[in-house]
Amino acid sequence: MLGFLRFLVIGFVVLTALYWLLSIYLRSITRERLEEEWVEQGSIGAQDDYVEEGMAEFERSFLPKLVLLVYIIPLIAFTAILYITNFM
Numbered sequence: 001m002l003g004f005l006r007f008l009v010i011g012f013v014v015l016t017a018l019y020w021l022l023s024i025y026l027r028s029i030t031r032e033r034l035e036e037e038w039v040e041q042g043s044i045g046a047q048d049d050y051v052e053e054g055m056a057e058f059e060r061s062f063l064p065k066l067v068l069l070v071y072i073i074p075l076i077a078f079t080a081i082l083y084i085t086n087f088m
Contacts, residue, residue, distance in 0.1 A: 011074070019070045026067065030058045 034054040038047050058064070 015071055019067060022067050022070060
């Protein structure tokens with residue numbers, strides 16, 4: 001039982017680190033894309049305002065919520081493997 005709890009704690013810590021790294025990476029990619037779009041559109045207006053509006057739109061989109069699958073998919077896989085090995 002103690003090994004199982006240790007596995008859960010370590011797994012949660014690793015998945016949390018992966019979640020944060022993936023979130024930071026997605027925000028970075030989005031910010032770079034917005035900066036490139038600003039240049040391609042003729043650099044009209046302030047770049048910081050354009051990027052901040054785009055980042056606010058990104059935060060309201062579905063993509064940041066998909067990152068939560070980092071927690072859900074391993075949980076489903078672990079549960080399925082546990083069920084298959086013990087009850088089938």
